[in-house]
Amino acid sequence: MKKLWFCFKKDLVLSFKSWYIYTELLMAFVFIIILLFIVPENFDSTRTIYAYFDLKPAEMNRIDEFINESEDEIILLDSRADVVDILKKEKSSIGMVVSKQYRQLDYEIILQGFENEKLKTLMKTDFLMHFIEETPRYKSIVTTTTLMGNNEKLSDRLNMLPVFLTMNASFMGLFIIASYIFLDKERGTIRALTVTPLSVWQYLLSKVGLLVMSGLVSSFITAIFVAGTKVNYIGLFFLLVTTNIFGSVLGLYIASFFKDMASAMGWMYSVIILLMFPSFSYYMPAFSPLALKLLPSYPMLFAYRELFFEHGNISYVYNVCLMFSILSIIIFLMANKKFKETLTI
């Protein structure tokens, strides 16, 4: 135990003198800056309508009412030509021209041209509905029922945090720990350690400890800046520890098969890409094939998300922690066994 501590202390000192640890911190800061200053709290779903109304002032009263009620932002222009001109610049907007022909109102919707049929139909229906709702004695009988127990939704900004935390734990750790091992191999320092009473597991565990520590620091900083008090920090601590251990022991196990970083790169990369797939399900819950659910990053993403909900399912989080602890022990033992043969070759 004492040796493990000395080894860890040495690794910690050395890590501050190499740039790997700073990469992780830098990544965290870049992410914080992007989330806080570039990504809006919620992505804007209202659109802007540029409109021209060719009506007499007396008839504009009704129009003002319409504008105030609308969810979309409506900007009035002076002619149809102005509408067309501005649409050429504002590619995500649409235009509307309303004029009076004899006794009926004539609506013209001007689109960009790249909208698909589905959208056009949708807009047409939307307009029709608008008028139907205005007719006397109209009654809607549509009711909405939510099937999911917890229908809490995170803001778009918070919703990105679980993805970052998963990446930080499972991908960064995986890469950095392998880099540390291969650096020791390349410099030959590992050979000097092997001819002392230090055990291979002590050497490996010290590296895992280092990675967990840097993972905790960078993740906590990110969570504090982006989510503030809207996190269950105790749960976050345990999930960070277990998932970071998992990521680093996975990196160890992959590294144990190779003699240098160059030859391990292909596998490392493939594993990371594979682990990124569950984020599709995360953003599109409808797309959750079993193959994705079986990947470890799937429960990781969803467990992290629970922590940011006001009424998150904490027992799910702790189950995931338990699962990663067990997996990590198994993988660590396998890596230790393999490294006993390959560490000094």
Place this chain on the structure above:
Amino acid sequence: MIKVKGLYHSYSNDDKYAVKDANFEIKKGEVFGFLGPSGAGKSTTQGVLTGLLPIQKGEVTIAGYDIRNPKKEMFNLIGVSFEQSNVYDKLTAYENLNFYRKLFDVKTRKPKELLELVGLDHVANKKAGEFSKGMKHRLTFIRSMINNPIIWFLDEPTTGLDPAIASEIKEIIKKEKEKGVTIFLTTHNMYVADELCDRIAFIIDGEIKLIDSPRNLKLKYGKKLVEVEHFENDILKKESLSLIEPKDKARLNDIITAGNIEIMHTKEATLEEIFIKVTGKELK
């Protein structure tokens, strides 16, 4: 202290052996030298003996421990110095030693004392990365003796060092030998082998060709030579003559009779000459 029986090692795990059927025993307190040219398999043998390379075929015991399943405590008893220095560049010389000593469960030597031994005390707080090659080599060397090993493995301890430092290192090795430390050393320098070793193994292409003491080797294979420098018709001539060959003996007689001798001395065959004679190859 060290027993090696039928040891083979192949890096490619086939029959291209870097070490072939090595057999030897090293007694307590003995200095045993592996002498051979580059690529002979010296470092490979040391690698297997210290557990760095897996043992594929054969038997090795170090201080009674079977190297196939070495107990961690065995490493308290041995010290290993490497051909290529492998210290932490980002740590100072002192920090390197101070970290290393904590890995042992036995009494260790003070880093300061060791640094003084090889004249590195004035740069104790300098990062090893800023050291010259020779300085790093010395640091690697003293690190290997920090746990007072009773078996000491030295891979090319003096190679690449300037003569003054090399002789300092040799003195340190001799002192440890006097303390009764068993030493396995590899070198391709026959002077080093001659000066330090009780017994020498000639190794070439992975095979041990012969094992004997430097003295016996010289007696067995060395031929007595006389070197003379003399004037013949006012020209200085230099000749090496055997004291055994009749033709050479007669020639020597003539030179002595003529009486124009400037310098004359007898010369022993060097280990290098013996190595070439035994193995048919040079020690390069």
